[in-house]
Amino acid sequence: MNQAQLKTVLIIIVLVACHGTLFSQKDFERHDFSFHAGYGNMLKGTPTLTIDTHSYQRELAQGVSWDGQYHFRPIxxxxxxxxxxxxxxxxxxxxxxxxxxxxxxxxxxxxxxxHTKHWQIRGGVGPGVLFLRNNSEVFGKKRKVKASSIGFLINSNATYKLTSSLGLGIGVQYLFSGLVRMKTHYHGETTIVRFDENHDANLSRLNLTTGLSYYF
Structure with a gap:
């Protein structure tokens, strides 16, 4: 066996060993789907509304939040x-x-x-894309607002495993985002509004949710 063949065999042995170490463990499920619902609060502002009084903004800053998640665990x-x-x-x-x-x-x-018998605790981060829509009305006439932006999400969950396949958990998320511009359609006219440092267009939001997870 020449040197090249020996190196090839050694590489194959290492890969097989790594595969066995990383991907052949049987004591945890690799996939999980989850759905949560609960409370959301836009802590720093509520842009795009038909009026900008503080009390009305705080009213609309609080609402229903929900999420769907999929995760894969290679190790x-x-x-x-x-x-x-x-x-x-x-x-x-x-x-x-x-x-x-x-x-x-x-x-x-x-x-x-x-791995524990009953608890799974995980945390994740990632950038993403945000889409906003406000189906509003002013003086009896429909007003529609559309906007999109980028954001960054911090996501943490704690789940109690009722069985090996089903869990009940709680989630906490914080979304960092804001608007640069929005498009408003009202009374037959479309207007593009651009935000700057003098206009608060912060969409950052805290979510507190609970729901079910399925593991396999």
């Missing part, structure tokens, strides 16, 4: 996957009303605790 402590999180709030005032919808999609990379 016990390392995870990667994807998350979708949504937010909805509604409010009205004498001159009109607002229905705010925000959608965010992000890949995730993070760490998971070592």
């Amino acid at each position: 016990k402590r390392f995870i990667f996957g994807a998350i979708y999180t949504g937010f909805s709030s509604k409010g009205s005032h004498p001159e009109g009303k607002d229905h705010l919808l925000i959608h965010f999609f992000s890949p995730q990379i993070g760490m998971c605790n070592a």
